[in-house]
Each structure stands twice: as structure tokens, then as C-alpha cells.
Amino acid sequence: MKSYIDLIQQTFEFPTMEFNVENNELLFNNVPLMDIIEEHGTPLKLTYLPKIGEHIENARMFFRNAFKRHNYKGSYTYCYCTKSSHFSFVLEEALKHNIHLETSSSFDIPIIRELYRRGKVSKSTYILANGYKRPLYTQYLSELINEGFNVVPILDNLKEIESYEQLVTADSLNLGIRIATDEEPNFAFYTSRLGIRYNDVQQLYKEKIEPNPKFKLKMLHFFINTGIKDSAYYWSELTRFMFKYCEMQKMCPDLDSIDIGGGLPIQTSLQANYDYQQMIDEIIENIQWICNKNNVPVPHIFTEFGSYTVGESGAVIYKVIDKKLQNDKELWYMIDGSFITHLPDSWGMNQKYIMLPINNWDNPYQKVNLGGLTCDSQDFYNTEMHSADLYMPIFSEEEDQYIGFFHTGAYQESLGGYGGIQHCLIPAPKHVLVDRDADGRITTRVFAKPQDSESMMRILGFRDESYVQQDTPTEGEQSKPEESEVPEMADTKN
Numbered sequence: 001m002k003s004y005i006d007l008i009q010q011t012f013e014f015p016t017m018e019f020n021v022e023n024n025e026l027l028f029n030n031v032p033l034m035d036i037i038e039e040h041g042t043p044l045k046l047t048y049l050p051k052i053g054e055h056i057e058n059a060r061m062f063f064r065n066a067f068k069r070h071n072y073k074g075s076y077t078y079c080y081c082t083k084s085s086h087f088s089f090v091l092e093e094a095l096k097h098n099i100h101l102e103t104s105s106s107f108d109i110p111i112i113r114e115l116y117r118r119g120k121v122s123k124s125t126y127i128l129a130n131g132y133k134r135p136l137y138t139q140y141l142s143e144l145i146n147e148g149f150n151v152v153p154i155l156d157n158l159k160e161i162e163s164y165e166q167l168v169t170a171d172s173l174n175l176g177i178r179i180a181t182d183e184e185p186n187f188a189f190y191t192s193r194l195g196i197r198y199n200d201v202q203q204l205y206k207e208k209i210e211p212n213p214k215f216k217l218k219m220l221h222f223f224i225n226t227g228i229k230d231s232a233y234y235w236s237e238l239t240r241f242m243f244k245y246c247e248m249q250k251m252c253p254d255l256d257s258i259d260i261g262g263g264l265p266i267q268t269s270l271q272a273n274y275d276y277q278q279m280i281d282e283i284i285e286n287i288q289w290i291c292n293k294n295n296v297p298v299p300h301i302f303t304e305f306g307s308y309t310v311g312e313s314g315a316v317i318y319k320v321i322d323k324k325l326q327n328d329k330e331l332w333y334m335i336d337g338s339f340i341t342h343l344p345d346s347w348g349m350n351q352k353y354i355m356l357p358i359n360n361w362d363n364p365y366q367k368v369n370l371g372g373l374t375c376d377s378q379d380f381y382n383t384e385m386h387s388a389d390l391y392m393p394i395f396s397e398e399e400d401q402y403i404g405f406f407h408t409g410a411y412q413e414s415l416g417g418y419g420g421i422q423h424c425l426i427p428a429p430k431h432v433l434v435d436r437d438a439d440g441r442i443t444t445r446v447f448a449k450p451q452d453s454e455s456m457m458r459i460l461g462f463r464d465e466s467y468v469q470q471d472t473p474t475e476g477e478q479s480k481p482e483e484s485e486v487p488e489m490a491d492t493k494n
């Protein structure tokens with residue numbers, strides 16, 4: 001019978017730049033994963049830090065090449081969208097590559113301040129401030145602006161600008177406007193709720209930005225939530241956006257930049273089928289063509305890639321702890337973790353990842369379903385991007401079997417929560433950071449131990465020193481009830 005490695009070599013061009021097998025064990029970016037497992041155990045989250053810089057430089061290269069090919073006269077600025085992963089090790093690694101940041105919440109701002117304190121960002125680092133902003137967020141942004149930080153609030157609704165009118169004391173303020181795109185035809189809504197509708201953009205500029213000598217409209221922004229794809233939908237939204245840019249640029253000479261959002265995809269299968277360079281080339285060609293047609297100078301281009309920055313750096317490794325044959329055909333490999341809690345996108349939106357065994361590559365293989373530890377019937381994984389079936393090595397009682405999910409570095413902790421209370425109290429796994437020293441040698445360091453029961457007991461209120469603090473003023477953005485809505489307290493003294 002054929003072995004697992006035969007199956008993979010027949011299905012894909014294998015090995016790849018990223019994945020290789022030596023002595024029947026998997027290497028991820030040349031990191032021998034069995035060594036990591038022997039040292040740290042499973043379940044394990046792992047971040048291969050050098051991938052972050054590699055992708056930042058790749059994206060810069062795609063834009064540089066495209067600019068050269070089309071003799072494009074604008075500049076390119078790489079921003080990292082922090083919501084993909086707020087962890088300090090991700091931000092610090094990305095910032096080593098001289099990037100800029102995009103934020104989405106008031107809670108991003110203490111992070112920016114801490115990065116500034118550590119000397120990782122400067123006052124000239126662009127902070128593109130996106131999101132629907134509540135008072136604390138506009139207040140924090142205004143404070144940064146007044147202190148000379150290079151913040152560009154991207155207006156998401158018509159009222160947001162009023163906060164800056166009141167709070168910004170600096171001499172000038174660069175503003176952006178997010179334009180609400182139409183959604184993909186099969187989506188539940190016609191137009192995105194995010195951003196300002198096309199028809200309102202000009203009026204907002206004319207009534208609120210142009211008359212105020214402090215304000216400069218610097219940037220228009222759009223984001224296609226289905227990502228940068230070679231589809232009629234993407235091209236039609238980009239074209240519409242660029243025509244609006246040209247219309248606005250003619251009435252607003254300060255406008256010289258566009259932010260085309262995130263959405264550069266990552267690989268979710270060993271089958272590479274996305275031509276990054278060609279896609280960026282076409283974007284640049286389109287932008288330039290539309291500007292030339294309208295006699296408008298081409299804009300400087302900003303991106304805010306989240307998944308592309310951090311997604312491919314992440315992996316989750318599990319041990320198969322049991323095999324359960326539940327009828328004549330359905331064999332389950334039970335893992336020592338959970339898809340619902342550790343990889344919520346795999347459960348919530350049927351996201352596929354690159355999934356490979358870590359060892360036993362010379363064993364024969366069989367079709368299996370992977371089962372998670374929670375008691376939720378949906379806690380499973382059994383198809384792949386390229387196939388409706390999932391295969392794993394057959395292993396004996398004497399052997400251990402480990403499996404890895406790769407390119408899991410974006411959004412999973414933001415969505416699933418981190419170190420909190422999750423389904424069936426499945427704990428957050430240990431998290432190890434893998435890096436290379438100046439000589440290219442692999443280094444590892446533990447970022448987080450596995451979550452312990454004590455942390456859950458505290459959150460759940462079973463400890464005196466509770467996670468839920470009583471009667472302390474909140475620093476968050478809790479809505480305060482209107483005076484009249486405050487319920488009268490019952491008089492208990494009586």
C-alpha cells in the first residue's frame with residue numbers, strides 16, 4: 001500500500017519552500033516540528049516569527065515591481081492591521097520592518113502608546129484609525145494628534161468629524177474617508193454598513209472638511225471584505241472607487257492617497273493558485289489608467305494587510321489521543337484540543353487550513369475525521385481545501401501520531417478569546433515563539449504556558465480576588481444609562 005508521502009507527492013508539488021519531510025517527519029520553514037513537540041508537548045500553538053518580515057518584504061516587492069512595470073509615480077506604504085493579531089510579539093516583529101499601523105478600537109491606543117514608550121513606533125509612524133468610533137476612541141486619537149502623532153482618522157460615519165472639531169487643538173489634521181462598498185451579490189445586504197455612502201462623500205467634504213482650515217482630506221479608503229480577488233466584483237468596486245477618487249481629487253488638492261484595505265490572501269492549501277504579482281500589477285494598472293483618463297495625478301497607495309502579515313506564521317499542533325470507529329466506515333482521530341475553541345474560523349466559517357501529519361509519513365494512510373474534545377457535535381474537521389476527504393497515516397498502538405494545522409496566525413485568538421472561558425472549559429494551549437538568531441539557528445521561547453484551572457476559577461467568580469471587579473469605574477466604553485433610565489434603588493433599611 002502507498003504511504004502518506006506518496007499521496008502528498010502525487011497530489012501536490014512537494015516539497016514546497018515551506019514544507020519538507022526528513023526521516024518521515026515534517027519540517028515547517030525548516031523547523032523540525034518533532035523536536036519542538038518533544039520539548040513542549042501538545043496541544044501547542046506556534047508562531048514562526050521570521051515569516052512576518054518575509055511577507056512584509058514580499059508585499060513591498062510586488063508593489064515595487066508593479067510600479068516599475070507601469071512607471072507609476074506614487075509611493076507605497078505598508079500598514080499592519082492590528083486586529084488580525086494584537087500580540088506584542090507580532091507587532092514588535094512587524095515593526096522591525098519599518099511598517100505603519102491601522103487600528104480599529106480605543107483599546108488599540110494604549111498599545112500604540114506602549115509601543116512608542118518602547119521605541120518601536122515614532123511620531124511619524126502612520127496610525128490609520130479605522131472603525132466605528134465611540135467617544136473614548138476619538139478622545140484617545142485626538143490626544144495623540146495633539147501630541148504630534150501621525151494619526152489619520154478615517155471617518156466611518158458623518159458625525160465622527162464633530163469629535164475632532166471639538167477635541168483637536170493641533171494646527172492641522174489629515175483625514176481619511178472610508179467609502180461604503182457594495183457587497184458581493186450573494187451577500188445578505190446590498191451595501192456595506194461600514195463607511196460612508198458614495199452619495200454623501202462630497203457633501204461631507206464640502207460642508208465639514210473644506211471650510212475648516214485645520215482639516216485636510218488626505219485619503220480615501222475602501223475595503224472589500226471578500227479580499228483581493230480576480231473577480232468581476234472586485235474590479236468593478238475598485239473602478240467605482242477610483243472614479244470617486246478622481247472626482248474628489250479635482251475639488252480637493254490635498255487628497256493624494258488611497259488605502260485599498262487588507263484582503264491579500266494567504267495559502268490555505270499546498271496547491272498554490274494565487275498569482276500575487278499579477279494581481280498587484282493589475283491593480284496598479286487599473287488605478288493608473290483611471291487617473292490618466294481623468295487627468296488626475298496617481299495617488300500614493302496604502303494597504304493594511306492583516307492575514308497576509310501574520311497568518312502564515314502560525315501553526316497549531318495536536319496529538320491524536322484516540323481512534324474511534326463509530327460504524328463500519330467512520331473512523332475518528334480524536335485530538336487533544338478543539339477546533340471550536342482553538343481554530344474558531346474552522347468551525348464558524350468553514351475556513352480551511354493546510355493540515356498535515358507531523359510524523360509517520362512513510363506509513364500507509366486512511367480516510368479519517370478529526371474530532372475535537374468539546375461535546376459539541378460541530379467540533380470536527382474532515383475536509384480540505386482541495387478535497388472532500390481527509391487522509392492521515394495509519395498508526396499502531398506503539399506509535400504516536402501528531403498533526404499540524406498551518407497558517408493559523410490571524411484572527412483565531414481575536415475571535416475565540418484568549419485565556420478565557422471557552423466551550424467545555426477547553427484551556428488555551430501553550431504558545432511557543434520560534435525565531436532564528438543572527439546565524440540562522442532556530443531559537444524557541446515560551447510565550448504562554450497552557451491555561452490553568454485557577455485562571456478559569458477566577459474568571460468564573462469562584463475566588464475572592466475575582467476577575468469581575470465590583471464597583472470600580474470602567475475605563476471602557478460602557479454606555480451609561482440616561483439619568484431617567486437609572487432604576488431607583490429599593491430602600492432596604494425599612
Ligand SMILES: Cc1ncc(COP(=O)(O)O)c(C=O)c1O
Nearest residue numbers: 081223262263264304305306307
Ligand atoms: C478595515 C479593514 N482593514 C483591513 C483588514 C484586514 O483584512 P485582512 O486580514 O484580510 O488583510 C480588515 C479586516 O477585517 C478590515 O476590516
